[in-house]
Every structure is written in structure tokens, then in C-alpha cells.
Amino acid sequence: MKVHHLAMLAVVCLQALAAPARAGEIEVLHWWISGGEARAAQALKASMQAKGHTWKDFVVAGGGGDSAITVLKSRVLSGNAPAAAQIKGPSLQAWASTGVLASINDVAKAEHWDELLPKVVSEQMKFKGDYIAVPVNVHRVNWLWLNPAVFARTGAKPPSNWDEFFIAAETLKKAGVIALAHGGQTWQDLTLFETVALGVGGPEFYRKALVQLNPAELSGATMEAVLSTFKRIKPYTDKNSPGRDWNLATAMVIKGEAGMQFMGDWAKGEFLAAGSLPGKGFICTPAPGSAKAFIYVIDSFAMFKLKNPANTVAQKDLASAVMSPEFQEVFNLNKGSIPVRMGQKMDKFDDCAKASALDFTAAAKSAALLPSVANGMAVSSAVEGAIKEVVSQFWNSDRMTPAEAMQKMVSAAKAR
């Protein structure tokens, strides 16, 4: 046999070994279409294709995923669920309790997920002891992104507390720059609001008011201060902000049209995808007053019960691929988040990610690790929706007082 025949034979044998028992189709619902998000999603697609499976995108546009979940509900109700869907936080339990999710315990047991994941994460991925979802990453919400060139040009100083923030915002505004790039969509309004709530009220207030929905905290003096600070930010946004997508707001900072943006670190994925480098094109700094605390979002894929056995093989391969160290690295380098798998090497990650990883661990020890309300991690989707409405109404209204907003917030907390 000639040498190249031998080589060919070797390749064929290797392919046979690498190919799964049965190649299946994997349909995945997500909303990752902006620059950094799309690059991250592509990494997932590639890892499935490498295993011989067919990837089917089920994309519903809309940052934060509200539209995606609405479409998912109707697909599942009509008996046509995808293999996996980007579902997070308490919604995982809600979906699992309807009986549509599949257990992936065999994969999780074989790969020792219990030992590889922080407990706060593994608990959320399980329903009645069975893994029904696989976690992808850890995002931090309480970041402020700023353009250092714009700061240098205008003489503004990067802020670390709210007084400094308003001084910087005023300096930028006077220099004719949009101080804060904001996208006026309800989930972004609430993302900003929860960041202010943490920075002004602190971790304990955040937990009592926004996670435990304690009526006294939702309507007390601290909440009033949070609402006033939140509203004070509005004049530093531009008149075109209503309806703007979050990634377009990030683009304003990238281009130097705006000085700052409050956003979770999926914004970092945008900067990187645009070729902007940390410390040079952009700076990440914890949102004012929140340096030691951490509002988290953990993206995860819930697995649906499937009829076709080949697709079930593909589904389990997806779960396994997502938890692999290689995938955790490449995906999170693109997404702006950090690996959810513990003990992962961070040498390829930038300083923002390294800080995030250290702060995540420190915050967990000091009770300052908090779930994001705006991004589906803290409360039921009904309560989240109701709170979003109140916060956006307050942000947009010229007349609503903090007292009225607080009253509405207390009712929103009772939404079913």
C-alpha cells in the first residue's frame, strides 16, 4: 500500500472514531446575534459540527431574550420544542415543572459536574435532583464601560462613586459628548436600575428589595434614594435612546460618540469584535459604589424531551461540549463572560475577565454575589416583567414621583 493510501485509511479510521454513534440534528434557541454574541454562538455551532451533527439555529432577535422566550412558549405548546433553549435562572424550574425538559444526568454524572460547578450554579441547573440544563458562562452586570480617548479629550475622570459619576457626566456633556449611551428598552432600563440599586443601596438592600421582594425595602428611604439617583442619570442620555438596542449603544462608545455605558460584560464581546482592546480602546470599571459586589447572569441551555434517538445523542453531545474546558475558553473569550467551570485556566483572558473571576469568588464569600433581576436570574418572569414596566414608566415619565413608583413596585412584586 502506498504511503498516501495508508494516510487516507488513517483519516477514515479517525473520522469513524470521532463520529457519534448516530449523527443527529441539534436545534438551539438563542438570541445571540450581535458581534461578540455571534462569534461565541459560532464556537458552539462549530463544536457540534465537529462531532458530525447538524446545527440548526433557532434565532429570535432581541437583547435580553424577552421575544425569544415568547416564541419558545408557542413552539413548545404546539409540540415542536427545539433540542435546547437559552433559559436561565428560576425559569428553569418553571419550565421543568411542566414536564417538557429532559434529564441529562447521565452526562453530568459521567463528567462529575457536581464537582466542577459552583453550588449556586449546579443547584439552579437541577430539577428534583436531575440536571435539566447546562451552564455556559458567568456574566457580570455591574460594569461601567468607558472610552478613554473621550475621557482624555474632555478632561473627564473615570468615576468610582456616584458623585464622581455625575461630575464626569457633566464634564462630558459640557464638552458636547453624549455622556451615557443608553438603550431605552425595558430590560436595559432595569439593568441600569439594578446597577444603581446595588451601588446606592449595597448588597444587603439589593437582596432584600429586589430578590426577596420585601415590601418595606421596596418602599423605604433607600429605595427612594435609588430611584432619585436613577432618574438623575437620564439627562445624560441622548434623545434617540428610546428603543435602541444595547449593542448600538456600545457602538456609540466604541466610536467615541458617547463616553460611557452601563451594561453587563456581553458589551465587552462587542468591543473585542470591533477590534477595540481592553485598556486601550475601552476601559472596564465596576459600576460606581459596587466594586466589591457582583450581579451575575449565568447563561444556560435547557434540554427538551425529544422523540428522535439520534437527536437525543446530539443533545447529550451538546451538553458535554458546553462543559468542556476547550469550549469554556473559546466561547467566553468571545462572549465577554468568564468560564462557569471551576479551576479553569485564565491566562488567555484579559484583565476585565481576570478581575471578574476574582470578584466572583470574593463576592460569594461576603454575601455580595447577587442574581440579576433584569436578566432573568432573580425572580419569576411575571414579577420581572411587572418590575420592568414600573421602572421604565418611572424612567420615561416626567411626572411620576418616587413615592408613586415605589407603590407600583410593591404591587409588581405580587405579580403572578
Ligand code: GAL
Ligand atoms: C442577556 C444574556 C446575555 C446577553 C444579553 C444581551 O440576557 O444573558 O448572554 O446575550 O442578554 O443579549
